Amino acid sequence: MQSQMSPAGISRRHRAALQKLHREGGPTFDAGGASKILGLSHEEASRLLGYMARRGWLSRVRRGLYVAVPLDARRPGEWIADPWVVASGLFDPCYIGGWSACEHWGLTEQLFRTVLVVTAHPVRERELELQGVSFRVTVRSEANLFGTVSVWRGQSKVSVSDPSRTIVDILDEPRLGGGIRTCADVLHEYLSSEHRDDRLLIEYGDRLGNRTVFKRLGFILERAGELAPDLIAACLERRSAGLGTLDPSVASKGRIVRRWGLRANVDLRPAGDDW
Numbered sequence: 278m279q280s281q282m283s284p285a286g287i288s289r290r291h292r293a294a295l296q297k298l299h300r301e302g303g304p305t306f307d308a309g310g311a312s313k314i315l316g317l318s319h320e321e322a323s324r325l326l327g328y329m330a331r332r333g334w335l336s337r338v339r340r341g342l343y344v345a346v347p348l349d350a351r352r353p354g355e356w357i358a359d360p361w362v363v364a365s366g367l368f369d370p371c372y373i374g375g376w377s378a379c380e381h382w383g384l385t386e387q388l389f390r391t392v393l394v395v396t397a398h399p400v401r402e403r404e405l406e407l408q409g410v411s412f413r414v415t416v417r418s419e420a421n422l423f424g425t426v427s428v429w430r431g432q433s434k435v436s437v438s439d440p441s442r443t444i445v446d447i448l449d450e451p452r453l454g455g456g457i458r459t460c461a462d463v464l465h466e467y468l469s470s471e472h473r474d475d476r477l478l479i480e481y482g483d484r485l486g487n488r489t490v491f492k493r494l495g496f497i498l499e500r501a502g503e504l505a506p507d508l509i510a511a512c513l514e515r516r517s518a519g520l521g522t523l524d525p526s527v528a529s530k531g532r533i534v535r536r537w538g539l540r541a542n543v544d545l546r547p548a549g550d551d552w
Contacts, residue, residue, distance in 0.1 A: 287334065294325065295334055299345045304433045305366030307341050338363050338407050360410040364394045365435045367407075368414060371396035372425045372436035375415075375453030378443040381428075384466045385459065393453060395438070395446070397422055415453065424481050440472035445481040448490045457524035457543050461497045468503055475508045482515070489521035489539075496523065496537045500545050 287295070294315055298306065301314045312322035326343055329335040335343045336358050344358040344366070361373055375393035379385040391404075391411040397419035404413050424442025427434045438446060444467050447454030454460040467473055482490045495512030498505050516538055523531065524543045531542030 287332070291329070291334070295329065295345065298335075299432075302345055303366060304362045304435075305338055305342055305344050307343070311343075336408070338367065342367065358408060359430045359433070360392045360408075360412070361430050361435045361437075362433045363407060363410075364392060364412060365433065368394050368396040368398045368400065370419055370422055371398060372422060372438055374438040374443060374446050375450075376447075376455050376459075378438045378440075379447070379454060379463050381437055382440045382443065382470075382472060384440065384443070384463045384470070384472075387455065387459065389455065395422070395453075415450070421485065423484065440467060440470070441474050441477040442481050444478060445485055445490055448482075448493045449485060449487050451493070451524045452526045456526065457493070458545065460493075461501065461545050464494070464497055465501060465503070468505065475505070475511075478508070479511050479515075488515055488517035491515040492517075492521045492537045492539045493523060496534060496539050496541070497545065 297314055298311060302310065306314070308319055308323035308326055311317070311326055312319045315322060315325070317325065323341075326335060330337045330343060334346055336346050337343055338358060344363065361377075364371065364373065371394050373381070373392065374395040376385070376387070376389045376391075377393045380387075380389065391413050394412055394414045396414055396416055398416075400414050400416060403415070404411070406412070422436075424439050424445070425436040426439050428437055429435075444464060447460045447463060451457040451460050454463055478494075482494070491512040495509050495516075497503075498509050498512070518538070520533065520538055520540060522540045522542055523545075527542050529542045531540050533539070534541050
């Protein structure tokens with residue numbers, strides 16, 4: 278049975294090439310990848326991709342980089358690729374993390390317009406826009422790309438930090454969660470959700486190696502009155518001797534909480550609460 282194509286006038290040869298790119302091209306591809314898939318020279322592949330993009334059969338993510346438009350797209354010229362799929366192809370090896378993962382796992386009701394990507398791929402721009410979607414990129418070593426799961430986005434698999442790794446990430450860098458106040462709210466949702474796994478939370482924190490994670494975690498748990506004595510005890514055992522900051526992205530100094538070796542430069546108290 279012949280596949281339906283919305284773009285008019287596609288030849289049998291171009292249809293076959295397009296179907297092959299769909300099957301073997303991965304999330305995104307360039308002329309180099311297309312030349313190997315289609316058995317063409319780099320120059321021929323480059324011309325073919327440009328032609329297909331102009332006809333609406335491919336979507337240009339950025340100069341020289343493409344994603345295949347679904348064969349059943351009703352308006353191919355207006356079709357926009359899934360940002361997670363674009364990120365997966367563009368920044369591989371990587372995962373979707375921070376506030377984007379918080380949204381995915383239902384740990385926040387806030388809506389973030391920017392997709393947050395954690396990658397081991399060297400990048401020049403940490404903030405960029407592709408197809409009208411904003412991306413923010415943070416770089417880590419490949420050894421630190423652990424604690425992820427694969428999720429299907431259409432026909433593509435994309436890695437996203439699992440709920441426990443998401444919590445550790447935003448405690449490691451509160452800016453990835455939208456600031457420490459949002460991180461504290463996310464932590465509360467995590468602890469009351471089916472995703473809660475205290476053992477895994479500690480394991481990931483140990484593996485990441487930043488002991489300030491445990492200072493922030495323990496402090497927030499106590500300030501919120503969370504019933505997590507074993508988790509708080511594990512955090513106390515892992516405190517480092519130095520002085521950490523609750524939210525490094527905030528300029529205010531704040532008071533020092535000696536129990537946690539932490540400068541509380543952001544007030545997490547509900548209105549009317551006292552220290």
